[in-house]
Amino acid sequence: MLKGAPFSASALRNLPRDSRDTLFLLAVIAWVLLPQAAHLPLWCSALAAAVLAWRGWLAVQSRSLPGKWVLLALLALTIAATYATHKTLLGRDAGVTLLVVLLTLKTLELRARRDAFVVFFLGFFCMLSNFFYSQSLLTAFSMLLGLLGLLTAVVNAHMPVGKPPLAQAAKTAGWMALLGAPIMLVLFVLFPRMAPLWGVPSDAMTGRSGLSASMEVGTMASLALDESVAMRIRFQGEPPPQRALYFRGPVLSRFDGRQWQPQHTEFSPRHELQAGLQVTGDPIDYEVTLEPSRQPWLIVLEAAAQRPEVPGYRSVMLPDLQWLTNRPITDIVRYKARSFPAFTHGPLQPDPGLQAFVDLPPGFNPRTQALADEIRRDPRHAQASTSTLVQVALERLRTGGYTYTLEPGVFGRHTADEFWFDSKQGFCEHIASSFVILMRAMNIPARIVTGYQGGERNSVDGFWVVRQSDAHAWAEVWQAGAGWVRVDPTSAVAPGRTGAFQRLAAPRGVVAEALGNFSPTLSAQLRATWEAVNNSWSQWVLNYTQGKQLDLLKNIGFESPSWQDLSVVLFVLIVLTSLAGAAWTLWERSQHDPWLRLLIRARKHLARAGIDSTPAASPRHLALQVLARQGSQGQALHDWLMALERQRYGAASASQPHHQRALKQLRQQWRRLS
Incomplete structure (x- = not known):
């Protein structure tokens, strides 16, 4: 191909074998690295794209590769850039960055088959590193395509001289993957899962969206724009009505004027004794599949009186009914829970500890304080109970022209004042925060509960899907004789928010x-x-955990299975499979002529080299074709084919011992030739 000629499909077909194979390998590498772009530093993604494009241009133009000093300089610069970006050369992010750099730079010294093998292995490592960031089905499918591409490149590198079609290598790679699938399935089911050797590193879920341990007015509205799944619920029996689906998360009690924070944050078994939870009525049993959030709390339907059993975690109920785990949840967990819609909790009579839920920081929201004083001074409310004052505030929300929106604008220092008197619009946390501040200004203990409200049932599999967009904030007020009582002020502004699937929808994509x-x-x-x-x-x-592996062993007869039992079962299966394979091989050999089997191998080998033959072609005919096509380079193969013919049809072939020795020598020679 002339240097500088326009590149086209016909030009691609006319490229030399090395150039064509290099372009295919570069395309596979680009496919494997593409999902990493969102997690790599910008300079690393740009460098990888530039190096791959440069290497492709060199292959198309048949130019020489850069010298080692250029590569060493690029390597030194990228190592320095990696350290400057991550402040370390260790860990997941820095390690993946270096791995991508090494893979792309290695393509610039792709001269021999040995270099290609290094690129293949680095490609496999980069493919696996994608699962550090996402284990979704889409990621798995895209990496399966990458695996088939890398296997095709490996097979292609082992094919003989000539220009064998990539489709032939892809077919072989597909059969390899298909034949290896049963082995991988057995290893997946039975290979012991022993943390931390199995699973994703604990920092793999950095940046996941979800509820926070604190709330500043305006922060939860961003979750309403996130349609990702927070958890899935499978109810046993008829689920509660959608308006009753309040999934409890962090409870926020301390307020500094701008930010709400929880009163209890530490994991302590003594907390559970302080909750004072009393349940009545029929329970609701369900199973939760919780997505990783890197937060140490379990989300349950209000109120769960029994400890949810989460494999690998310990959990405890805080005094505010929130369930807390002993460490952040960094992988998908599944647990069963039992909740009681009818419950009471907290002290039933006035308690000094309730003062913490009345305190407000001085110097904030003076107009809300004045509104509280006005309500208290109203003769109609002189002796009003807490429930009556709550209804007064809710009635103001219903009739005062307040609206529910995702874009309430920027709030200043006095967030409650601006909501009650100025903007009169907000998202659920604006409304809940302003309501709780008003309650406290009237000397009523109140706090904010965050979590999720609602969800939707998937008509295909029957699971209830709760999304980040279902994140919600509501209030709890304390009433004598009733304890803490849920009040959702958002429902007074927008009843549809807790009704039948009426949500503020985030803007959708074009498609x-x-x-x-x-x-x-x-x-x-x-x-x-x-x-x-x-x-x-x-x-x-x-979510196939060690617990499920052990349950599998129980189903096949083990009383108290352990990971050692898993290892024994896996070892026995490997031995039995190996013995079965050996027995089949011996049987197969006994059913076929060993001489004919050697000839069939030779025909397949020649077909890959572009020398086709019919089943009737003799070894002599094949030998002449080899000599005509390959010249002196095919002399060894020509001599072997002629020896194969003499072994069958020569005069000495009648002697059985000589026959066996000759076949053995031919097999040994074939191994060296192929």
């Missing part, structure tokens, strides 16, 4: 918007199907 406008039913069905498939992936693959 989703077009599909929804074309057919809302089809759009909803496709989304439900995709989420059901993702849920199955989470339930059966990502």
Whole structure:
């Protein structure tokens, strides 16, 4: 190909074998690295793209590769840039950055088969590193394509001279993956899962969205724009009505004027004794599949009186009914829980500890303080109970022109004043915070509860899906004789927020918007199907824990299985499979002519080199074709084929001992040739 000629499909077909194979390998590497772009430093992604493009240009133009001093300089610069970016050369992020750099730079010294093997192995490592950031079904599918691409490149590198089609190498790679799938399935099911050797590093979920341990007015509105799944629920029996689905998270009691924070943050078994939870009525049993949040709390339907059993975690109930774990949840967990919709908790009579839920910082929200004094001075409320004062505040929300919105604007220093008297609009945390401040200004103990409200049932698999967009904040006020009572002031402003699936929808993408406008039913069905498939992936693959492995052993007869039993079962299966394979090989050899088997191997080998033959072609005919096609380079193969013919048809072939010795020598020679 002429240097500088325009690149086209025909030019690609006419490229030399090395150039064509290099371009294919570079395309596979780019596919493997593409999902990493969102997690790599910008300079690393740009460098990787530039190096791969440079290497592709060198291959197309048949130019020489850069010298070692250029590569050493690039390596030194990238190591320095990695350290400057991550302040270390160790850890996940720095390690992945260096791995990407090494892989791309190695393509610039891709001269021999040995260099190609190094690139293959680095490619496999980079492919696995994608799972540090995401274990979704989409990531798994894209990396499966990357695996097939790398295997195709490996097979192609082992194919003989000539220009064998990539489709042939891809077919072989596909068969390799298919034949290896049963082995991988057995290893997945039975290989002992022993932390920390198995699983994703604990920092793998950095940056995950979700509820926070504190709340500043305006922060939760961002979650309403996040349609990602927070958890999935499977109810046993009929689920509660949607308006009753309050999933409890962090409870916020301390207020500094701008930010709400929890009163209890530490994990302590003594907390559970202080909750004072009393439940009545029929319980609701359900199973939660909780997505990783890197936060140490379990989300349960109010109120869970029994400890949810989470494999690998210890949990305790705080005095405010929040369930806390002994460490952050960094992987998908599944647990069963039992909740009672009818419950009371907290002290039933006035208690000195309630003063902490009345305190307000001085110098904030003076107009709200004045509103509280005005309500208290009203003769109609002189002797009003707490429940009556709560209704007064809710009535103001219903009739005062207040609106529920995702874009309430920026709040200043006096957030409650601005909500009650100026903007009169806000998201759930604006409303809950302003309501609690008003309650405290009237000397009523009150606090904020954050969590999730509602959800939607997936019509495909029957799971209730709770999204980050279902994040919600509501209030609890203390009433004598009743303890802490839930009050959702948002429902007074927008009753549909806790009603039948009326939500403020986040803006959709162009494709989703077009599909929804074309057919809302089809759009909803496709989304439900995709989420059901993702849920199955989470339930059966990502959440396949050691506990499930041990349950499997129980089902096959083990009374008290352990990971040692798993190892024994796996070892026995490997031995039995190996013995079965050896027995099949011996049987197969006894059923076929060993001489004919050698000839078939030679025909397949020649076919890969571009020398086709018919089943009737003799070894002599094949030998002449080899000599005509490959010249002196094929002399050794020519001589071997002629020896194969003499072994069968020569005069000495009638002697059985000589026959066996000759076949053995031919097999040994073939191993060296192939």
